[in-house]
Structures are given as C-alpha cells and as structure tokens.
Amino acid sequence: MGSINYDDSDVLDVLIVGAGISGINAAYRLHDELPDKKYLILENREQLGGTWDLFKYPGIRSDSDLHTFGYAFKEWTGADIAGGAEILAYLKKVAEDNGIAERIRYKSKVEAADWSTEERCWFVTVNQDGEQKNYRARFLYTCTGYYDYNKVLHAEIPGIKNFKGKVVHPQFWDLKEDDYRGKRVAVIGSGATAITLIPSMANVTKDITLVQRSPTYILSLEKYDPIAKVIRAILPKRMAAFVIRQKNIARIYASFHIFRTFPGVAKAILGRLTKSQLPSDIPLDPHFKPNYNPWDQRLCICPDGDFYTTLREGKAHIATGHIDQVTSNEIILKNGERIPCDIIVTATGLKLSVGGHIKTTVDKKTVDPSERFVWKGSMIEGLPNYALSIGYTNASWTLGSDCTAQYVVRLIKHMDKYHKSSVVPKPSNRDQLTQRPLLDLNSTYVKKAEKDLPKAATSGPWRMRTNYWYDLVQAKYGGYDDLVFA
Structure with missing residues (x-):
C-alpha cells in the first residue's frame, strides 16, 4: 500500500483516537478500502499497543483465544492463548507492514472535541507532549477501549x-x-x-x-x-x-x-x-x-x-x-x-470508561454520552460523524471492534456516493425505547460503571450487539435506520 504525504494541519477525513488493538484495526480498514482518505491516529502514550503496552504485571495475557482476538486480515500463528509481549509484537508488525505506524502521533492526549454544524467538521484540542495543538477532522473515531487508563477502580478494603x-x-x-x-x-x-x-x-x-x-x-x-x-x-x-x-x-x-x-x-x-x-x-x-x-x-x-x-x-x-x-x-x-x-x-477490577474522557460538544453545547443511546454498537445518539469502538462481552473484543471499523468504512463510502457531509443517529421513537446496560455482565466493576456509560436499548438499531456473524452482515449490508444525513 502506498503512503500519502500531507501536513498535520490539513483537514483530515478521519481522526482516530487510540493506537491500541481497535485503533490499528480501524486504521487498517481505512487504509485498505479508502486509500485516498487522510487519517491520523492520536495516541496518549509513547508507543502503540494500548492495554498491551500499559499492563506490566506478571503473566499478562489475553483471556480470549488469539485466533479471534487477532485480526481477520492478519492470521495469528502462535499459541491460542498468548502473552502480552507476543500480542504487542503482533500489533507492531501489523502497523508497520501496512503503513499505519507513520500515521500515529504519540504523546497526544485528546482533551476536547467540538462539532461545528456550520463547517461540518470536528475541531479537536490536543495536548501534544505538553503543547496545545488543534486538529480538524470530518469524522472522529474513538478507539480508546473500555476502561480508564489513569485511574483504578476504588475498592473498599477495611483497614x-x-x-x-x-x-x-x-x-x-x-x-x-x-x-x-x-x-x-x-x-x-x-x-x-x-x-x-x-x-x-x-x-x-x-x-x-x-x-x-x-x-x-x-x-x-x-x-x-x-x-x-x-x-x-x-x-x-x-x-x-x-x-x-x-x-x-x-x-x-x-x-x-x-x-x-x-x-x-x-x-x-x-x-x-x-x-x-x-x-x-x-x-x-x-x-x-x-x-x-x-x-x-x-x-x-x-x-x-x-x-x-x-x-x-x-x-x-x-x-x-x-x-x-x-x-x-x-x-x-x-x-x-x-x-x-x-x-x-x-486485582479488584477496572474503572470502566468509554470515549477517553474527551470533553465532547456540538456547536459548543456539552453532550453527556452517559445520557445517550448507542446506535448499532457504533455511534452515539446526537453526535454527528462520530464513531466509537466497543467489543463484545461474550466473545473476543476485536470481533466487535472490527464490525464497527467495517461499518464506518461503508458509511463513509455511502456519504461520498450521495454527497452527504454529516450523519447523526437520532431515534425516531425515543420515548418508546426501553433502556438496558451497554455491557451485559453483572460483574461488580461493570455494575459500578453503568451510570457513567452510554446506554443500549432492547429494540431496533439501538440494541447492543451480541452476535458477530449477524453484526458483520449488518456492518457490510445493513440499513441506516434512525440515521439522519445532511
């Protein structure tokens, strides 16, 4: 795949937040299917890998088999259950072999993102190695995982x-x-x-x-x-x-x-x-x-x-x-x-968080994701040109994040074909939606986070994804119910 040279000050087609397993997945799908699109990945840490770079405890490994936790486009050839160092090496090779590594900007913490309806663009404020930098992007894609990188879950342990x-x-x-x-x-x-x-x-x-x-x-x-x-x-x-x-x-x-x-x-x-x-x-x-x-x-x-x-x-x-x-x-x-x-x-659990603690606004008005529903496990109600990567609780995380990546690519193609510059999820029957937790587990750390996470519903495109094969078909061929294009 060839590389595209452009200045960081250009208006990007897609700005990906996070260079972990989901961010690299998203970048590959963009690079492979939309090679003319300009994208960057902003990563808060000093190298790629996300979880697999952060965690250093003895024996760190995946609790899913690597044939499903790895990528569909890059076969895994090692042990079915693999350690963190092996997974990190795998991610680095995928990034280097596909021209993704050169698109990553490290020590770049996204602090705020404001959507401008007038300009049909996200204005993103970033702390880049101690200095403020601003980016503009037509599509914002958060691949920040499901937990807080900076804080642990507080556990009450007497004494x-x-x-x-x-x-x-x-x-x-x-x-x-x-x-x-x-x-x-x-x-x-x-x-x-x-x-x-x-x-x-x-x-x-x-x-x-x-x-x-x-x-x-x-x-x-x-x-x-x-x-x-x-x-x-x-x-x-x-x-x-x-x-x-x-x-x-x-x-x-x-x-x-x-x-x-x-x-x-x-x-x-x-x-x-x-x-x-x-x-x-x-x-x-x-x-x-x-x-x-x-x-x-x-x-x-x-x-x-x-x-x-x-x-x-x-x-x-x-x-x-x-x-x-x-x-x-x-x-x-x-x-x-x-x-x-x-x-x-x-080892009492993680503090859950999605979206990377980015202060998100639309035309300067704050949007609280915890008050919004999630559309097909991929977009948040009321946020234009915004996607988030969420995996499965009943299968490997990567299966779900790849469904989102393929959906985002198809959505951008659809918008280009019909000359649309914005898309926003908006439920046509919001008052009839029955709320349910975004993550279908009763673990203590999940229950504690429910009030802070976006919501799922029990019907329509607002249901949480639960089956990879069905969701992959939806990502590739499904309709656009409850999406508003402009």
Whole structure:
C-alpha cells in the first residue's frame, strides 16, 4: 500500500483516537478500502499497543483465544492463548507492514472535541507532549477501549491503610521479580487478572494466596489447540486461519447460548471439570462454587490448567470470604481465617470508561454520552460523524471492534456516493425505547460503571450487539435506520 504525504494541519477525513488493538484495526480498514482518505491516529502514550503496552504485571495475557482476538486480515500463528509481549509484537508488525505506524502521533492526549454544524467538521484540542495543538477532522473515531487508563477502580478494603507492606494494583504494576521473591503475597480478587497472576508469581514467592469474596468459573483451555494443528496441517495457511477463526467463534457462541439456556447443566459440567483438577484438600464449595450462572460474568480462562496445577503443587492457596480487617501484616476474614502477607495485590477490577474522557460538544453545547443511546454498537445518539469502538462481552473484543471499523468504512463510502457531509443517529421513537446496560455482565466493576456509560436499548438499531456473524452482515449490508444525513 502506498503512503500519502500531507501536513498535520490539513483537514483530515478521519481522526482516530487510540493506537491500541481497535485503533490499528480501524486504521487498517481505512487504509485498505479508502486509500485516498487522510487519517491520523492520536495516541496518549509513547508507543502503540494500548492495554498491551500499559499492563506490566506478571503473566499478562489475553483471556480470549488469539485466533479471534487477532485480526481477520492478519492470521495469528502462535499459541491460542498468548502473552502480552507476543500480542504487542503482533500489533507492531501489523502497523508497520501496512503503513499505519507513520500515521500515529504519540504523546497526544485528546482533551476536547467540538462539532461545528456550520463547517461540518470536528475541531479537536490536543495536548501534544505538553503543547496545545488543534486538529480538524470530518469524522472522529474513538478507539480508546473500555476502561480508564489513569485511574483504578476504588475498592473498599477495611483497614488497608494499616498495612505496612507494599500494596500494588495490576494496572500500575511497579514490582520486579526480586521484589516478591521469597515473600508472602495476597492477591485480592477472583477475575481474569488474579487467575493470571497466581501461577505467574508462585514459582518465586514464599507463599501466594488468592483472597476472594466470591468465586468465579475458571475453565482450562489448551494453550495449543490440537484441532487447529490438524487444520493447519491439511489446509493452506490463509484458509486454515479462516477455518480456525470460524471454528473458535462457533465454540464461543455455542457455549454462551447453551450455558445461558441451561444454567443448571452448565454449572454441573463446570463443577465436575473444576473438581477433577483440584487437590483433595481444596473443596469445590465454597472456593469454586459461584453464586451466579455461567456467563452472567465472563468465564476465566487458564491455559493448560496452570492455575489448578499451581494449587495441586501446593505453591498457592485460596481463601474465600469477606475481609473483616487488614492489619499491618495480615488479612483477616470475617470467618476468622488469617492470611499473613508482605505484599497485597488488589486485582479488584477496572474503572470502566468509554470515549477517553474527551470533553465532547456540538456547536459548543456539552453532550453527556452517559445520557445517550448507542446506535448499532457504533455511534452515539446526537453526535454527528462520530464513531466509537466497543467489543463484545461474550466473545473476543476485536470481533466487535472490527464490525464497527467495517461499518464506518461503508458509511463513509455511502456519504461520498450521495454527497452527504454529516450523519447523526437520532431515534425516531425515543420515548418508546426501553433502556438496558451497554455491557451485559453483572460483574461488580461493570455494575459500578453503568451510570457513567452510554446506554443500549432492547429494540431496533439501538440494541447492543451480541452476535458477530449477524453484526458483520449488518456492518457490510445493513440499513441506516434512525440515521439522519445532511
């Protein structure tokens, strides 16, 4: 693909905010299908990668298989469950091979964006390495992920200020291996991060304990899928990648719908699988018997059962119950159990946020996204020429963000064809829309954020996306109901 030279002061066709997995995806689709369009990516950090550049905690990896978490246009050839360094290298290669890297402006924090109806253009204010810079763009596309990069989710832990050791949150990890070597570590939390940390730290700690208020479902998956190996052996490379990707998507949705339809059966199956991997001294109840149904929260994945292996080898322990008090050197549960520790890791969830905290206005009037509905999981009610990238809660994030990217490309083509310069989502029957959360999970960190996130509805194009195949068809061929063009 050839590159287009232009000055940053030009009016851009598309301004992408964020150079993580979604931003690079968006840039590729633009570069591939609309090569004459001028675009830039503004990235707050010093390099691309988003999550995979930010998180430094031990064992950081995807909790989705990389054949679906990776891009449809760039086959993944490594392990099905891969680490952060491998994912970051993959993203860098995609950006470099497709001329995307040269379009990224680093240390560029977007602070405000104002849509001018008169000029049919976004005026974007950016703090670029300490200096204010202004950009103009016909289309603003936020690919900033789903959580706050600057703040962690505050968790009420009684007496945590009494603790004399080190307290660290995975999002701002500042420990080296020698800092926890031979130490007693308590990891508070039961989500994917905690399940990743335990086996990654256990080989060097004196003792490490998972301290959880309530358990979660943890499913072992093979790091290298044996079926994928067979497919690669008999099919050409690109065809094999496509077949493996579709197989894994089918597996995701089959388990999701079966588990949601038959929760009792799902609980029994997951319970038996878990019990078969536990040591005899760790009972299923209460440590691995969640009080919710499978897929009410995301299932936690552990590659090759590494979490369970760590428990069986006696390198890690588990404690379940509400924390009564943290003292100078231990955690005391309300059931009386005491967990001595030198280091506490608060793996208690992320502070959710979409849109990158950009002060967004239309003709100088503030728009609060939390009061607006989301159109087809891609655009916000009342914001002209604006898209946001949101992935799935019941499948890999990238599947959803790619649907948005393909939709945005088609929408721009449609506007060019009919000589339209603006498009804004506007529900024709807003008073009849029934509100529902944007993210369909009952995890604590999701529930805490509901009031701050845009809303979904239960009908029409305002429903949240839930099925990749259906949404991909919509992105490529669907109608433009409740969009107003001008």
